Structure formats: C-alpha cells, structure tokens
Amino acid sequence: MSDNGSADIQQLQADAKAKLDEHTVEMVQWHFNEATGSPFWLEKKSELNFDPLTEVNSFEDLRKFPLFEDEWLRGGPVRRWVPKGLENEPTYVFETGGTTGIPKSRVVMRDHWRDYEMFSHTLPDEYFPKGSNWLMLGPSGPRRLRLAVEHLAQYRGGISFCIDLDPRWVVKLIKKGWMEHLEEYKKHCIDQAVTVLTAGHDIKCMFATPKLLDQLCTALEERGTSIKEVGITGIFSGGTEFTPQWTRYCIEELFGGPTEQSGIYMTPTYGNTLMGLACSKPVTAEEKYKIS
Missing domain, CATH: 3.40.50.12780 (ANL, N-terminal domain)
Incomplete structure (x- = not known):
C-alpha cells in the first residue's frame, strides 16, 4: 500500500473516532442532564464516583461507568426509563419472554x-x-x-x-x-x-x-x-x-x-x-x- 493510501485510511479512522467521541458526549450529556434525562439515570448519577457531565469526553470514558445490570429492566414503574426530553412523545413498552420470572421491559419511542x-x-x-x-x-x-x-x-x-x-x-x-x-x-x-x-x-x-x-x-x-x-x-x-x-x-x-x-x-x-x-x-x- 502506498504512503498516500495509508494516510487516507488513518484519516478515515481519525474522522470515525472523532464522530464516535462526539456522539458519545452528546448522548451522555443528554441522558444525565436534569432537563432531558430519565429518572433512572438521574438517580444513578448520584451513585457514581465521577460526574458524567464533565468527565466523559470520549468513547473510552464510558469505561468509567459500572457494568449495566439487566436485572434493572425487570418490573416497574417503566416510566423511570422515559427521558424528560421525550416525555410528551408516544411511548411503547416491549417485553422479553418472561421465562425466568418478571419480564424485562424496554421503553421505546421511535x-x-x-x-x-x-x-x-x-x-x-x-x-x-x-x-x-x-x-x-x-x-x-x-x-x-x-x-x-x-x-x-x-x-x-x-x-x-x-x-x-x-x-x-x-x-x-x-x-x-x-x-x-x-x-x-x-x-x-x-x-x-x-x-x-x-x-x-x-x-x-x-x-x-x-x-x-x-x-x-x-x-x-x-x-x-x-x-x-x-x-x-x-x-x-x-x-x-x-x-x-x-x-x-x-x-x-x-x-x-x-x-x-x-x-x-x-x-x-x-x-x-x-x-x-x-x-x-x-x-x-x-x-x-x-x-x-
């Protein structure tokens, strides 16, 4: 591969990484903002040992969060997952099969x-x-x-x-x-x-x-x-x-x-x-x- 080809690939990788970092920051800001976040994540914010609004600046920074526990998805109230920024949108709730007890729920808008x-x-x-x-x-x-x-x-x-x-x-x-x-x-x-x-x-x-x-x-x-x-x-x-x-x-x-x-x-x-x-x-x- 020519030097120019290698440089082009590196630039594409850098551009993709920049977009990923930008998207990560945008999503974290939205979900942990008092005006737009869901009750669940706003409550979780108080349990973290860092401030996601100021300390998540890249995709790699997501490692600062603890692992997501899918048991959190069982039971209600499901409105704890509805972001304030979307609370006036039509809301759907979808469930898993419930083969191991109370089904896990997913709240969805679009x-x-x-x-x-x-x-x-x-x-x-x-x-x-x-x-x-x-x-x-x-x-x-x-x-x-x-x-x-x-x-x-x-x-x-x-x-x-x-x-x-x-x-x-x-x-x-x-x-x-x-x-x-x-x-x-x-x-x-x-x-x-x-x-x-x-x-x-x-x-x-x-x-x-x-x-x-x-x-x-x-x-x-x-x-x-x-x-x-x-x-x-x-x-x-x-x-x-x-x-x-x-x-x-x-x-x-x-x-x-x-x-x-x-x-x-x-x-x-x-x-x-x-x-x-x-x-x-x-x-x-x-x-x-x-x-x-």
Whole structure:
C-alpha cells in the first residue's frame, strides 16, 4: 500500500473516532442532564464516583461507568426509563419472554422505526418489491418485532399481515411436557400463515424465525405447493437459531437452490427485544453460508 493510501485510511479512522467521541458526549450529556434525562439515570448519577457531565469526553470514558445490570429492566414503574426530553412523545413498552420470572421491559419511542428504516435500505428491491404486502410469521403480543415488521412493510409501501403467536404459552407447554399440545399449537400458527398466503393477498415478502420458516415450507409441501409457488420472493428471517448449517439447509433444501436459481432471497438477521436488529451481509455457498 502506498504512503498516500495509508494516510487516507488513518484519516478515515481519525474522522470515525472523532464522530464516535462526539456522539458519545452528546448522548451522555443528554441522558444525565436534569432537563432531558430519565429518572433512572438521574438517580444513578448520584451513585457514581465521577460526574458524567464533565468527565466523559470520549468513547473510552464510558469505561468509567459500572457494568449495566439487566436485572434493572425487570418490573416497574417503566416510566423511570422515559427521558424528560421525550416525555410528551408516544411511548411503547416491549417485553422479553418472561421465562425466568418478571419480564424485562424496554421503553421505546421511535427507535424501532429507525432501525427498520435503515434495514430497509439493505433489502434488494428485486426480491422485496416496493409496495408489496408482507406476512409477519413471528411472535405477537408485547414484543417489538411485530410493530417493527409492520412499520417496515408500511415504510416500503405495503401492508403487513400478522398471525397470532404467544411464545410464553409455548414455553409453558414445554415446561409441562405437553408435547402433543405443543405440536397442535405449532400447527395452529402455521395454519394461520398458510391461510393468509393462499387468500389472494398478493404477499411477496415475509418475516419468519428459522423454525417457523422450516415448518411453513413443510406445511406448504404437504399441501402440494411451495414457498415460491405462493408468491414469496423475499424473506427476512431472524433468530438465535441461525447457523451456517441451517442456512445451507434452508437455501439448498427448502428453497431449492441459491437466489439466482430459486428466485427467493433470504437475509439472515440477529435481534431481540432488548438489543434491536443486526443484519448479515448476503450469505453464499462460496463462503460456506457464513453469517456476518
């Protein structure tokens, strides 16, 4: 690499670092300011052995804070998380599954919209056509995902069709060992999806978790059709089950081959109620379906 090229990279790194530091300071100032901060962080400020308003001047200075304890997110009142600077905004509360007791809560104003608007720009229009309708095959109830996928569909000019799925009931069935009931509930959820897809709603895009996508493809095959034949061309799939092995199985076995052969584009993502959304670059057989 030439000296000029090395200098350019160093300048880009310096610029990125400066922007990160600037953003860090801006956020800390906002959250610990008496006029804009939330009751939770303003109370925490009094417990710190430093003043975040004067002693956080870079991203590295965040190390001065103790580790965040996610147990703080359990229970209420959730308004302790609402910043004074946003207290007049419409407020949403999203919850985790609650499998270990009281669910953890996340208070949100607009970030679930922004996340998915940014994500929208990574979707190829050829397979996620603007104006197309969507199927949301995932958890409903007090979760960020349903509203976020609905907003994604609307942002792209479409309408989102949702099924009714309660993952907390699924967890209870598993804990009780009611596996027959669990299988029936799975069928109930997939039947809803099949009904929507075969009702003439012109749905071309969808969200599904890996397990539900697998079950949907199987159910369609049992009915003599396929995910392609019902019109799906773009699939946004997310969940912690994603592995290169499952992705290979999905693309090669369920879809019948890579995008250029099957006509179906899938974008793997990772996300949950608390952290939001992170999408992968396109996965390929050449990279052994690595998700990154």
